[in-house]
Amino acid sequence: MISLASGGAVASTYRLERPLAQNRRSVHEEGIESMGKWRLENITIFATNRTSDEVLGHNVHALFRMRYDASRMSRFHETPRLVWHEHIICMDIRGRPSPAGDAAGVDAITPVAAPTKESRTWWEVSVDQYARNPGSPNFAPWLARYREGYRSAVGMPGSVIRGGAQLFHRRGGDANPRTENVHTADDQAEASRRYLGKKGGILTIEIHDVPSIGLSGDWDVKERYLFFTLGVQGGTVWRRVKQHLRVDKSLPPDLWTRTLEVEPLEPGVQPGWRTNVDTTGFTRVDPPAHLTQVNQPVMAGGEFV
Numbered sequence: 001m002i003s004l005a006s007g008g009a010v011a012s013t014y015r016l017e018r019p020l021a022q023n024r025r026s027v028h029e030e031g032i033e034s035m036g037k038w039r040l041e042n043i044t045i046f047a048t049n050r051t052s053d054e055v056l057g058h059n060v061h062a063l064f065r066m067r068y069d070a071s072r073m074s075r076f077h078e079t080p081r082l083v084w085h086e087h088i089i090c091m092d093i094r095g096r097p098s099p100a101g102d103a104a105g106v107d108a109i110t111p112v113a114a115p116t117k118e119s120r121t122w123w124e125v126s127v128d129q130y131a132r133n134p135g136s137p138n139f140a141p142w143l144a145r146y147r148e149g150y151r152s153a154v155g156m157p158g159s160v161i162r163g164g165a166q167l168f169h170r171r172g173g174d175a176n177p178r179t180e181n182v183h184t185a186d187d188q189a190e191a192s193r194r195y196l197g198k199k200g201g202i203l204t205i206e207i208h209d210v211p212s213i214g215l216s217g218d219w220d221v222k223e224r225y226l227f228f229t230l231g232v233q234g235g236t237v238w239r240r241v242k243q244h245l246r247v248d249k250s251l252p253p254d255l256w257t258r259t260l261e262v263e264p265l266e267p268g269v270q271p272g273w274r275t276n277v278d279t280t281g282f283t284r285v286d287p288p289a290h291l292t293q294v295n296q297p298v299m300a301g302g303e304f305v
Contacts, residue, residue: 033237037077039067040232041202043239045262050212056247057212058260061163062230062239064205067170068196076197078304081233082142084130084207086226088291089277091122093221122282125291129228134305135297138209141165145205146189147302153177153192159185162208167192170200185301213245221248223257225277229265238265 033040044063050056066079095118130139141148141163148158149167153175158164167175177195182188195201211226223246231238239262246257297305 033235035080035232035235037069037071037074038079039069040080040235040237041065041067043230043237045230045239045241047260047262049258050210051253054216055210055212055214056245056253056256056258057210058243058258060209060211060241060243060260062207062209064207064232066203066205068200068203069170070196070198070200076193079145079203079232080235081305082130082139083128083231083233083235084139084228085126085128086228087124087126087275088224088226088287089122089124089275089279090222090224090287091120091279091282092219094119094219120282121285122279123285123287125287127292132292133295135295137161138163138207141205141207143297143299143303143305144189145203146192146304147185149175149203150177150182150188150192154179162210163206165203165205167195168202168204170202172202175201185303187302189302189304211243213247215247220250222246225275227275239263240265 042065044065046061046063048059050059064082068077129136130142133139134143137160140160144160145165148160148165150156151158152164152166153168154177167177169175175195177191179191182191192203196203213222213224224244226243226245227240229238229240241263242259242261244257244259248256297303299305
C-alpha cells in the first residue's frame with residue numbers, strides 16, 4: 001500500500017508512448033485481464049493535493065489502459081462497463097472544537113472544548129457512481145472514449161473538461177484512423193470503433209475525480225472517509241483507494257488531516273472495505289439526497305454508455 005499525505009506525492013512513474021501528462025507520479029501498473037475482445041491491461045492511479053479557500057481534498061486520476069484484439073470472424077465489441085463504487089462515511093460536529101482524537105483513533109491535537117452545546121451527526125452511503133450518474137463531468141472521458149481517442153490520434157484537441165482518452169496502434173505507436181468523411185462527433189467515434197474493429201489497438205481513458213470537503217457550512221469539525229473501488233464490469237482486476245479528510249476550524253490548516261492510500265487487489269478478490277470507523281456518540285442522519293439520486297445521462301455526439 002502506498003499513501004499520499006498532505007504535501008506528499010504518490011510514488012512510481014508511469015509511462016506511455018504518448019503520455020496524457022508529463023512528470024506525474026503513479027502506482028500499481030501491474031495486472032492483465034481478459035474481457036471478451038478487450039483486455040484491461042492495467043489501472044494506474046496518480047494523485048496530487050487539492051487546496052483552495054473553498055475546498056480541501058485531492059485530484060485523483062485513474063488511467064485505464066485497455067487493449068482490443070480484432071477478429072475478422074466477429075463484429076466489434078464495446079468496452080466493458082466502468083465500475084466506480086464509492087462508500088462514504090461523514091461525521092459533523094457543531095458547537096465545540098475537536099473531540100479527543102479522531103474517529104479512527106488517530107492522535108490529534110485537542111484544544112479545550114468550548115462551553116457550548118454540542119451536536120454530533122454522521123451519515124453513510126454506498127453506491128456505484130457511474131451506474132448512478134454516468135453523465136457526471138468526472139465520467140465524460142468514458143462516455144466520449146471513442147470520440148476523444150480519435151481526436152488524439154489525428155492531433156485534435158480534446159473536447160472534455162477533465163481527463164481524456166487516447167487511441168494507439170496495437171503495438172503502442174500512433175494510430176491512423178480514417179480521416180475522410182469524418183465531420184461530426186458521431187463520425188469521429190465511429191472512425192475509432194471501425195479502426196479498432198479492423199486492426200485492434202490500445203485505448204487509454206483517464207478519469208479525473210476531485211474528492212474534497214467544502215470548507216463552508218455550519219459545522220466546527222468535519223471528518224470524511226471515502227473508500228472507492230475501480231474496475232470494469234465482470235472483471236477481476238481492481239484498484240482500491242481510501243481517502244481520509246478531517247477539518248477542524250479551530251486549528252490552523254496545516255494541522256488538518258488529508259491522506260490518500262492506493263492498493264491493488266489480487267485477481268479474483270472481491271472489491272470491498274471493512275471501514276472500522278467508530279461513530280460512537282454520533283447520531284445517524286440521512287445522507288445528502290444528491291449522492292443517491294439516479295441521473296440519466298444527456299448524451300452528446302459520439303458518446304456511449
